[in-house]
Amino acid sequence: MDSLSPLVQTWLQWDQDPTTRAEIVHLRDTNALNELERRLRNRIEFGTAGLRGRMAAGFSCMNSLTIIQASQGLARFIRDKRPEIASHGVVIGHDARHNSARFARLAANAFIAQQIPVWYFDEPSPTPLVPFGVNHFHAAAGIMVTASHNPPQDNGYKVYSSNGAQINRPEDGEIAQSIQENLEPWSTAWEDLQSGEYLHANSYRELLPHYQSQVAKFTKSTVAQWQHPRPYVYTPLHGVGGLVFPSLCHSLEIEDFTSVPAQEKPDPEFPTVKFPNPEEAGALDLAVQAADQQGKTLIIANDPDADRFAVAEKVEGEWFLLTGNHVGVLLASHLFDSLDPSADCSSNAVLTTTVSSGMLGKMAAAKGIHYTETLTGFKWMANVARELEKNGKTVPFAYEEALGYMFSPVCYDKDGITAAAVFLAAEAKWRAQGLTVFAKLQQLFTEFGHHETLNNYFRSPSPQLTLELFRGIRGGSCLAEKQFGSFKVLRWRDLTEGYDSGTPTNKPDLPEDPTSQMLTLWLDGGVRFTIRGSGTEPKVKFYIESCGASREDAIKAVCDTFLTISKEWVQRYTPSMSCSDRLPTSSGHVLDVQ
Structure with missing residues (x-):
C-alpha cells in the first residue's frame, strides 16, 4: 500500500465528486490493492481525437476529475499556443449518456477560467452539430462529450480543431502534454457553471x-x-x-x-x-x-x-x-x-x-x-x-x-x-x-464487379496478446515467402514498421504509426485484407474484400481468406484469441467457423 498511498492522497485531495471519492475511499479501506493500482497508477490516454473509457473513479477512467484535467490542458493549450484565435471560443456539446451534461459543464469552467468564450449546448445534441458549430462560430476548438455507440457504462471526450475536423497528429500530442502540465484542478474547477460574458448558454437553440x-x-x-x-x-x-x-x-x-x-x-x-x-x-x-x-x-x-x-x-x-x-x-x-x-x-x-x-x-x-x-x-x-x-x-x-x-x-x-x-x-x-x-x-x-466483404474481429484480452500475434506474423514464413495458404501474396504493407513491398522505395503511401499494429495484404484473385489492433476496444479487427465476376466467386474468396487468417496466423501464434462462431458476409452468406 505504501507505493499507492501518494496516489490515493492526491486523488482525494483533487476530487470533489462525492461518488468517485467514495469509490476510492472504499477501495482504500478494503485494501483492494490490485484495483487501486489499476485505477490510479496510469492515466487514461489522450488520443484517438480525445478520451474514451469506462466511467469510474481513478486517473485511468472517465470521471469528473479527468474531464477537468483534459479541459484545463486544452484550455491552456489554446491560450498559449493559439492566442490569435482563443477569443473565438470553443463549442461544447454533449449527448444524453450518464454524466454527459455534468462533464460538459465542468469542461466549460476550464475555458471560462482562461477567459475563452464557450458556445455551450445546454441540451443533448447529436455529435455532428459540434463540428458544424466550430465552423459556424469560427471557433478555436470543439468538444463533444459522448461515447457514441459504446455500452452504457462508458463515456468519452471528443475534440475538434479550429478547422472543424477531429484533432490529429501532432496537435493531439501537444494537447496531451498540456494536460500533464495542468493536472491540479484550478480554483473554479468544481464550481457550478455560472452565466457571464464568456458563457453563451443558448448556443444550441441558436445553432440548430x-x-x-x-x-x-x-x-x-x-x-x-x-x-x-x-x-x-x-x-x-x-x-x-x-x-x-x-x-x-x-x-x-x-x-x-x-x-x-x-x-x-x-x-x-x-x-x-x-x-x-x-x-x-x-x-x-x-x-x-x-x-x-x-x-x-x-x-x-x-x-x-x-x-x-x-x-x-x-x-x-x-x-x-x-x-x-x-x-x-x-x-x-x-x-x-x-x-x-x-x-x-x-x-x-x-x-x-x-x-x-x-x-x-x-x-x-x-x-x-x-x-x-x-x-x-x-x-x-x-x-x-x-x-x-x-x-x-x-x-x-x-x-x-x-x-x-x-x-x-x-x-x-x-x-x-x-x-x-x-x-x-x-x-x-x-x-x-x-x-x-x-x-x-x-x-x-x-x-x-461484385464486391464482397467480411469485417469482424478476434477478441484479444490484452495488448500484449495483440503484440504477440503481430510479432508472429512478421516473423513467420508468409511474408518472406509471399505465400498465404493457397493464395499468392502480391503486395503487403506494414504501417507499424513503415514498409510497403509495392512501392519503388518500399515506403508506404500512408502515414506510419509505430504505436499501433496494422498490416494489409493484396492476394491473387482480387482479394485485399487488413488486420489491425483496435485502439479503443480489446479486439484485433480484420477487413476482407474480394471483387469477383459473380457473387459466388467473391464469397468463396472472402471465406477462404478468413479461414486462412484463422488457421495460419491466429491459431498458430495466439490460439487463445477467439472469434464469433458464425460470421455473415456483406451479402448475408453466413460462414460457420466451428
Whole structure:
C-alpha cells in the first residue's frame, strides 16, 4: 500500500465528486490493492481525437476529475499556443449518456477560467452539430462529450480543431502534454457553471436551425426534382437523433414515417438493445418488428449520438441489412449523378479509408473524380479533405465502412443525420426509376464487379496478446515467402514498421504509426485484407474484400481468406484469441467457423 498511498492522497485531495471519492475511499479501506493500482497508477490516454473509457473513479477512467484535467490542458493549450484565435471560443456539446451534461459543464469552467468564450449546448445534441458549430462560430476548438455507440457504462471526450475536423497528429500530442502540465484542478474547477460574458448558454437553440437549414439545402441540391421517399421506420436507438431527425424530415415535407416507440427518446441505459450499435446483431430487431407490423419495407437508424447511419430493406420477404460499404457506394453514386455531366469532374474529390471498399475508387475513376485513401477514422479523412480543398478540390463526400459518412458542405466529421436525409432523397429518386435500394446496389455491382466483404474481429484480452500475434506474423514464413495458404501474396504493407513491398522505395503511401499494429495484404484473385489492433476496444479487427465476376466467386474468396487468417496466423501464434462462431458476409452468406 505504501507505493499507492501518494496516489490515493492526491486523488482525494483533487476530487470533489462525492461518488468517485467514495469509490476510492472504499477501495482504500478494503485494501483492494490490485484495483487501486489499476485505477490510479496510469492515466487514461489522450488520443484517438480525445478520451474514451469506462466511467469510474481513478486517473485511468472517465470521471469528473479527468474531464477537468483534459479541459484545463486544452484550455491552456489554446491560450498559449493559439492566442490569435482563443477569443473565438470553443463549442461544447454533449449527448444524453450518464454524466454527459455534468462533464460538459465542468469542461466549460476550464475555458471560462482562461477567459475563452464557450458556445455551450445546454441540451443533448447529436455529435455532428459540434463540428458544424466550430465552423459556424469560427471557433478555436470543439468538444463533444459522448461515447457514441459504446455500452452504457462508458463515456468519452471528443475534440475538434479550429478547422472543424477531429484533432490529429501532432496537435493531439501537444494537447496531451498540456494536460500533464495542468493536472491540479484550478480554483473554479468544481464550481457550478455560472452565466457571464464568456458563457453563451443558448448556443444550441441558436445553432440548430442553421444546421437543419444547411442539411436540407444540401440534400435538395443532390436531386433535380424533390420527391418523397417510401414510408419507413426510424430508430435513434435510445439516442439523440430522435430529438433532431424527425423535425428535419417534417421540414423536408417527409411525413410518412414512424419511430420505434420504445427507442425514440434518449435513455442512457439503452434498455432494449444489448449493444446500441446498428452494426451489431439484434440492434434493429424492434425496428424490424415495427416495420413488419406496419407493412413497411425500409428501416433507417442512427447510433446513440447520431453520427452513424444504417439502412435495412426487405428484399423478397427477408430483411437485408446494408453494410457501411454498401451505403457508401450508394450515396456516392447518387452524388456523382447530381454532378453536371458536361462539366470536368476532376476538381471533385472523394475519400475513404484503407479498410473500406475499393469500389469507390473504381466509381470515381469512371467519372474522372479524384480519389484518395486514408488511414482509418475521420480525423484522417476530414483533415485530408481540408488539404485537398486548399489545393482547389471540392470534396463533397467521404465515408468509412463503420457506417460513417461525411458531407463537407455540412461538416467535417461523420454525420448520421445528413446521411439519412441524403439517402432518403436518393431512395425516392431510385424508386421513381423503378429501382429498390437493393436493385440499385446490384446495378452498381454489375457495372463495377461484385464486391464482397467480411469485417469482424478476434477478441484479444490484452495488448500484449495483440503484440504477440503481430510479432508472429512478421516473423513467420508468409511474408518472406509471399505465400498465404493457397493464395499468392502480391503486395503487403506494414504501417507499424513503415514498409510497403509495392512501392519503388518500399515506403508506404500512408502515414506510419509505430504505436499501433496494422498490416494489409493484396492476394491473387482480387482479394485485399487488413488486420489491425483496435485502439479503443480489446479486439484485433480484420477487413476482407474480394471483387469477383459473380457473387459466388467473391464469397468463396472472402471465406477462404478468413479461414486462412484463422488457421495460419491466429491459431498458430495466439490460439487463445477467439472469434464469433458464425460470421455473415456483406451479402448475408453466413460462414460457420466451428
